[in-house]
Amino acid sequence: MAKEKALNLHPTAGYVIIEQTExxxxxxxxxxxxxxxxxKPQKGVILAVGxxxxxxxxxxxxxxxKVGDIVIYxxxxxxxxxxDGRDFLFVKFDDILATIK
Numbered sequence: 001m002a003k004e005k006a007l008n009l010h011p012t013a014g015y016v017i018i019e020q021t022e023x024x025x026x027x028x029x030x031x032x033x034x035x036x037x038x039x040k041p042q043k044g045v046i047l048a049v050g051x052x053x054x055x056x057x058x059x060x061x062x063x064x065x066k067v068g069d070i071v072i073y074x075x076x077x078x079x080x081x082x083x084d085g086r087d088f089l090f091v092k093f094d095d096i097l098a099t100i101k
Contacts, residue, residue: 062093
């Protein structure tokens with residue numbers, strides 16, 4: 001496995017950068033799905049974490065996960081960015097629903 005280049009992206013406060021996992025191409029019963037029918041992925045690996053967010057009320061919100069964690073996020077959350085042939089997703093701390101242990 002080739003060594004990947006270091007990630008030169010640094011999210012702003014309140015955001016994480018996620019690399020999405022591949023969409024499921026098969027149902028639980030074994031039926032293969034065409035690419036257009038596959039659900040949008042909601043799972044990925046955190047590659048970078050921004051600083052803690054300070055809300056309008058002065059409350060500090062820390063990231064709910066750390067670099068390397070696998071997370072589940074809101075289905076339509078985040079902003080997709082393509083850079084150097086890779087797809088990244090910038091997601092707000094509040095859009096992360098769970099970590100997978």
